[in-house]
Amino acid sequence: MAQEDVFKKIVSHCKEYGFVFPSSDIYDGLAAVYDYGQNGVELKNNIKQYWWQSMVLLHNNIVGIDSAIFMHPTTWKASGHVDAFNDPLIDNRDSKKRYRADVLIEDQLAKYEEKMDKEVAKAAKKFGDSFDEAKFRETNPRVLENQRKHDELHARFAEAMESNNLEELKQIIIDEGIVCPISGSKNWTDVRQFNLMFSTEIGASADSASKIYLRPETAQGIFVNFLNVQKTGRMKLPFGIAQIGKAFRNEIVARQFVFRMREFEQMEMQFFCQPGTEMEWFNYWKQYRLAWHQALGMGNDNYRYHDHEKLAHYANAATDIEFRMPFGFKEVEGIHSRTDFDLSQHEKYSGRQIKYFDPERNENYTPYVVETSIGVDRMFLTVMCHSYTEEQLENGSTRVVLRLPEPLAPVKCAVLPLVNKDGLPEKAQEIVNDLKFHFNTTIEAKDTIGKRYRRQDAIGTPFCVTVDGDTLNDNCVTLRHRDTMEQERVPIAKLREIIEDRVSITSVLKKLDVK
Numbered sequence: 001m002a003q004e005d006v007f008k009k010i011v012s013h014c015k016e017y018g019f020v021f022p023s024s025d026i027y028d029g030l031a032a033v034y035d036y037g038q039n040g041v042e043l044k045n046n047i048k049q050y051w052w053q054s055m056v057l058l059h060n061n062i063v064g065i066d067s068a069i070f071m072h073p074t075t076w077k078a079s080g081h082v083d084a085f086n087d088p089l090i091d092n093r094d095s096k097k098r099y100r101a102d103v104l105i106e107d108q109l110a111k112y113e114e115k116m117d118k119e120v121a122k123a124a125k126k127f128g129d130s131f132d133e134a135k136f137r138e139t140n141p142r143v144l145e146n147q148r149k150h151d152e153l154h155a156r157f158a159e160a161m162e163s164n165n166l167e168e169l170k171q172i173i174i175d176e177g178i179v180c181p182i183s184g185s186k187n188w189t190d191v192r193q194f195n196l197m198f199s200t201e202i203g204a205s206a207d208s209a210s211k212i213y214l215r216p217e218t219a220q221g222i223f224v225n226f227l228n229v230q231k232t233g234r235m236k237l238p239f240g241i242a243q244i245g246k247a248f249r250n251e252i253v254a255r256q257f258v259f260r261m262r263e264f265e266q267m268e269m270q271f272f273c274q275p276g277t278e279m280e281w282f283n284y285w286k287q288y289r290l291a292w293h294q295a296l297g298m299g300n301d302n303y304r305y306h307d308h309e310k311l312a313h314y315a316n317a318a319t320d321i322e323f324r325m326p327f328g329f330k331e332v333e334g335i336h337s338r339t340d341f342d343l344s345q346h347e348k349y350s351g352r353q354i355k356y357f358d359p360e361r362n363e364n365y366t367p368y369v370v371e372t373s374i375g376v377d378r379m380f381l382t383v384m385c386h387s388y389t390e391e392q393l394e395n396g397s398t399r400v401v402l403r404l405p406e407p408l409a410p411v412k413c414a415v416l417p418l419v420n421k422d423g424l425p426e427k428a429q430e431i432v433n434d435l436k437f438h439f440n441t442t443i444e445a446k447d448t449i450g451k452r453y454r455r456q457d458a459i460g461t462p463f464c465v466t467v468d469g470d471t472l473n474d475n476c477v478t479l480r481h482r483d484t485m486e487q488e489r490v491p492i493a494k495l496r497e498i499i500e501d502r503v504s505i506t507s508v509l510k511k512l513d514v515k
Contacts, residue, residue: 007326010388011257013400017459019043019384020258032251032262039459040380042410042440044265047379048244050407050505051267054292054512055242062240062269063233067221069246070202073212078349079220079342081213086193088169089252095183098252101169101191105157108176110328112150116143162310166191196249214248219371221245222270223342226367227354230272237356237367238273238281244376256327258377265376272367274358275340281370282317282337288512289333289372290321295511296405298386304329314341323382332382333374340366383408387460402460403483405508411461412439412503413495416452418468420445428467431477431492438496439503457482463499 014020019040022029036044056064076082088101119142124131137143153176160168170191179186198214215221222241229241244267251262258264273281286305294300306329308318317337322329343366347354355364387402406412415431417424428443435441444452449466456464466478471492479498480487490498501507 004326006388007257007385009390010326010384013388013458014040014257014384019459032260034258034261039410043383043404043408043460044376044380046408046410046505047376047383048267050508051292051374052242052244053505053509055240055269058509058512059240061235061238062242062271063229063235064242064244065222065225065229066245067218067225067243069215069248070212071215071220071224073210074349075220075224075346076197076213076216078345079223080345081197081216082195085197085216086195087252088166088191089194090170090173090191091189092180092183092185093187093189094185095180097180097182099180100252101166101173102157102161104178105153105169105172105176108178109150109153109157112146112153113328115146116150119143119146158310166193194250194252196251198248198250216249217247217373218243218245218266218268219270219342219373222268223346223369226272226343227352230356237358238271238277240269240271242267242269244268256325256381258381259325259330261377266373267376267379268371268373271370271372272356273370275365275368278337278339278368278370279317282335285370285372286319286335289335289374291512293321293323293332295508296383296408298383298405302386306331312336314338323386325382325385330378332378333372336371336373338369338371340368342369343367399454399457401457401482404460404462406462406503407505407508409460409462409503410440411442411456411459413441413463413465413499414452414456414461415441415443415465415467416449417443417445418449418466422469423472424467424469427471428465431465431467431495435496435499438500453480453485462503465495 011020015022017039018037021035021037023033023035024030025035052064055062073082076085089098090101090104091098116137119140120133120136123136123140124133137147153172156168156172159165160172167190170188173188174186177186197216199211200214202210202212222243225241229235230239244265246263247266248263251260271281271285290303290305293303302324304322306320306322308315308320311318315336316339319335320331321333321335323332343354346352347366353364354366356367357364383404384402387404389401389403391399391401393399413435415428415435417428425443425445428445432441432443444455446452447455453464460482462482464480464482466480466487468478471477475492476489477492477495478487479490479495
């Protein structure tokens, strides 16, 4: 099945099983805005809990805050967002559709990668176990030609983006023969800049209202609170400040479901350190954040680093952690060494001294910052894309199962009375009442046991507990495992012990090594 078709099925599955709904669905929705349903919000909360505890619980030098969405407008002048937070846009004159020029070029790069991957896949099928992918990529003429085109385009694109050369971006689109996805036309306008920030007004009346912005990122709320946290928490360098919160960007080309939205959620940590030590910490966080992803067991080969060749003017190192989505490797998290740019800018614009007094060196200085920034929604999509499976069973039927990492699953255990009578529902409820204090447990009594198993498979529930007639006599139940469908008879008294260790956030946190 084509990856595009798989992705469409995932999007449909999300709506059908209460994970994600189009926002304002009864009014035909609002483009690039989504609501999380009853299962989606649980999965999302589990992702946030895993991130928060991995930062604040496991590191005694990281604390959390929750800053406001509205901030003084000078904040965004200091950060550079007012003057430079722009996307390069281009219109197709025939279709009247607007696109991001950089996204069109990124799609072209992805096409070269897809061509190479297809050649590799064909060869792998042909040669079987004896296939040497690395050697094939180094010697196959078609792969080498596409790699050359990819590398040349990538270098040209990176240089144009770094220098903000809009004319060159248009020329790349022309030279590559990129067409409008709607009309197939190459009739493009010039590329121009468009600021992504949403603006609104604050004040009691129109005359006294002031223009402010919905924050386009959560990091600035951390920077402006650096001194508040450092002094009240008596924090000593190095230390970090973590935050989870909403951000807003007026994306013109919002696409690929919740991958790129206008309202989204970020998990960011700014790590403040002594100048000269930032690269040591950059490398630490680069490795630690990849380990955080890999601890979920979604396949180490599905992740890769993408080190930035061209850096923002304030950065001295940057890398992305990318995950293999159905539409190619895409950024899920960024790790950046931001030097002292942010604190220095806010010191300049606010007129306040924002420095750290180092008692060991007996001097004041501006700390350097290493940032880790991950999108909650992108992480959600990563988990869903990896977990969605259509499985052929021995009896010829097909089951759809979400093989979610067990600690992230919305429902950890479903208790199913075999029949809805003879005291079985009451016994099932007793079990739920005991387990619900330890992990998310539900009861379901409607339909045949087979249909109920399938529903729980579809929402990713790791364990199902079946209460039958024998349960009332021997206090044992049938425990079914989602991934293998294996069943075992276990005492009710053992259920918590068996399930809890597998589904707790603690079980995955223990895999992380903290410096």
